[in-house]
Amino acid sequence: MTITVDLALKRDAFHLDAAFTAPPGLTVLFGRSGSGKSTVIACMAGLVRPDRGRIALDDQILLDTVRNIDVPTHRRRIGTVFQEARLIPHLSVRQNLAYGRWFARGLRDTAGLEPGAVIDLLGIGHLLDRQVVGLSGGESQRVAIGRALLSRPRLLLMDEPLAALDAERKAEILPLIERLRDIAGLPIVYVSHAVSEVARLANTIVVLEGGRIAAAGPAEAILRRGDLGAFHAAQAGALLDMVVEADVPNAGLTRLSGRAGRLLVPRLSQAVGTTVRIHVPARDVLLSLDDPRGLSARNRLSGHVSALHDQAEGAVLVEVDCSGAVLSARLTRASVQELSLAPGTPIFAIIKSVAFDPHGVGAIEI
Amino acid sequence: MFGLTPDEGSAIALSLRVASVATLASLVPGLAIAWVLARKRFPGRALLDGLVHLPLILPPVVTGYLLLLAFGRRGTFGSMLAEFGIVLSFRWTGAALACAVMGFPLMVRAMRLSLEAVDRRVEQAAATLGASPFAVFLTVTLPLALPGVLAGTVLAFAKAMGEFGATITFVSNIPGETQTLPSAIYTLTQVPGGEAGALRLTLISVAISMGALLISELLARRLGRRLGQGHEQMARGGGGA
Known part of the structure; x- marks a missing residue:
């Protein structure tokens, strides 16, 4: 399903003027707080009416201010998970799910x-007969996700569903969202301001800045080019799909293989043969013109420079094509000149294995 | 029982009937107006609010007289209703109307406060799950506002049991037809040797009022045990918003 959104709204000093289309899969609306992400979600759910706008799921129009169409919230069939669980307090978990x-x-x-x-997917079978009153934050949020899924939605909106949870609970729920993305075939629009979440979950990224779309496109391209907005430029990085090849238990590492070659990363919990998506931050990638020997860094990939992007503060983002898998490295302009890097330059990329953030690694089910 | 005279007995029965009918009949309009006042912003809202509260600040005799002017046989509404064979003045139904009008502000006020306290975000969540506005009201808003709705109902009932000024002005003090408990007590205090009867009725009146209050307190506490904690939980859950 393709989602078309075009909204304009003015509230006091805040202007929202955003248009994007989201292809099937999981689309992340990314931006700092106040950038308008939640307003877009509220408009899509029908909870806020924009001054002007159009929202359509494929050819089904939910809102068109020109044609005076505004399908009310309860007929839009858009499951919505908010930051806070918003469970109905006088109903039990089972009744909330059945609602x-x-x-x-x-x-x-x-x-x-x-x-x-x-219930199996979310692991909430043991909670069914509980009142929602005594549930923890993580439990409540899982029930809220289940409740939305069971309402036969055509689209699932998730407005920073992990924002109110601690790191441990986040680590518990992120894999569930990955599974939803991969197995349910349900389009998801997910709001986040955390790069690690985006890197794990997104198929498509829409970057909002001050109520406007700053960038939109496939997650892999947006992250590699560091198009997440000036504030996050330093967090640019490549997304690589790789297969778990072997465990190296005595070294506490896992070996992955993919188009770019082999990588050693801190030990992963995923089984051998699983496809995982890893985020390689550009600031953790070094470039060398010669094949480096005698380095402590574990990972060395060869390729050629495919593009150079100037960034703020004298930084340059260098894209390195390693047999079709593209990495990016963040260098200073001085280093780029010193190495005389240009598209086509053969190059070695070096990544320390500890540079991988295990929270940025997620399984993909195919 | 209690050595009541037939007139005293009928006054108690009439008061219970009048108060019950007045309260039950006010329930739906009271809830509707409380909801409108709690949720809607429209021109004339202040006027509606004032109108609802008017019986609270007017002397009851004035309210009764206004009712007599409007619903008396020759009143605008009274003559209209008379065409359909409905007569309110000097009937027990008129007493119920007077009691309902006098209790209405108390009922609406309590209901409105509890409706305002309901978390709108939970209502929004219910709407995203496919509940129409009316379904949201029935399944979310009303259950969460129930303690206040109950409190408003009991207040209106208690007020109806004790209403005197508007009732006696509008429907007079006819034994067996419009002589409610307060009117009967008033009458007994006006005749020689009526003190014993007045005291009996006073004690019964106190007992009925206390009983109503206790029952509502009990129900509110049982509801509160479920809903009160629910509100706390929502406040905790909303901490990250």
């Missing part, structure tokens, strides 16, 4: 997930 299901009982157009499958 949306009941209103969707006559609908058969989407295959929808079965309650048993959702």
